[in-house]
Amino acid sequence: MNARNTFRTTLFAIAAMTLASSCSDPEEDLDISFLDVDTETNAIDRWIVQNYTDPYNIAVSYKWVPFELATDKVLVPVKEEKVIPVMTLVKQTWIEPYVQEAGGDFMKINAPKQFVLVGSPQYNNDGTMVLGEAESGRKVTLFVINDFVNTDVPAVKQMLHTIHHEFAHILHQSKLYPRNFKQITPSGYTATWYNTVNEDAWNLGFITPYARASSDEDFVEMISTMLVEGHDGYEAILSKASANGKALLRQKEAIVVAYFKETWNIDFYQLQQTTGKAIVAATK
Structure with a gap:
């Protein structure tokens, strides 16, 4: 050496x-x-x-x-x-x-x-x-x-x-996220999440198949997907979900937004917009 x-x-x-x-x-x-x-x-x-x-x-x-x-x-x-x-x-x-x-x-x-x-x-x-x-x-x-x-x-x-x-x-x-997040889709978590296709995950109220791994993974997958895909990309995903799946995802979204504001004093939607613009600029 x-x-x-x-x-x-x-x-x-x-x-x-x-x-x-x-x-x-x-x-x-x-x-x-x-x-x-x-x-x-x-x-x-x-x-x-x-x-x-x-x-x-x-x-x-x-x-x-x-x-x-x-x-x-x-x-x-x-x-x-x-x-x-x-x-x-x-x-x-x-x-x-x-x-x-x-x-x-x-x-x-x-x-x-x-x-x-x-x-x-x-x-x-x-x-x-x-x-x-x-x-x-x-x-x-x-x-x-x-x-x-x-x-x-x-x-x-x-x-x-x-x-x-x-x-x-x-x-x-x-700083922990609210416990009621875990109660939105409690029966949907599974160790074999990798057997789930996107459409099934969305219909069950999960933003990605990996979100089914646990409530912690569910929470952070919501955050990362909303930030990286931006408003339009996230809304495009929700448009492909069933009515029930979309409603469940909206509940999770609301908790994420409230968590960022109440716990970290961050406007999540503004962060989403700023991140989206940065991604566009960095990938030209």
Whole structure:
């Protein structure tokens, strides 16, 4: 291992220990710094510090660090030329809309403190594919980065859906959503959600098949779908649902909107509009 890789490995080991031992007071996150500019860092590292670490206390790990990932999966490292384009789009379409609607401190306090980038997808034994995952609201891993092209709108939306999904988990794990959300479609949750097609999910009152996995997944799938698809895309989905399915989805939508306003003082529909404009601009 050369000096640069030793530096990075040690750096993220320290970051991991810091995450594990940090207090629960979110205000303390404002003073946490995970990366320091060093004469041995490259242009990508310096870009990450300038755009993520200095303003938002977020570290981005793109070099191969085995302990950051599952050891029983076959994974491919990320191509370095993909790092800045991917993270530029993430900043434009996730961070900046939230900053515009909720302020910079909101992101400093609530954003995950580390992104880990992986070139390939991660496959499960049941045949499903993992596109992203979060750990305790502190680390988000993004897969399939090597296929990124900003003009491939469906693929970009899929990646952004993952990011907004995982961030929504962080929000509700910090401040719980109302319990009555779980009572809207209690009998519809199933461990075999992947056997559900879109149309059946909509008719049952679920915005995606994966929303059937649990009430938590249902809640964050509503958030991520409404933000990434925008008003028109979301309404197009509802137009394909049965009358009963549409009514159930409207109930869930109302709880999501109220949760954002009452818990985070965020106008969800305005956030939806801002996010939609950002996605259009970033994928030209």
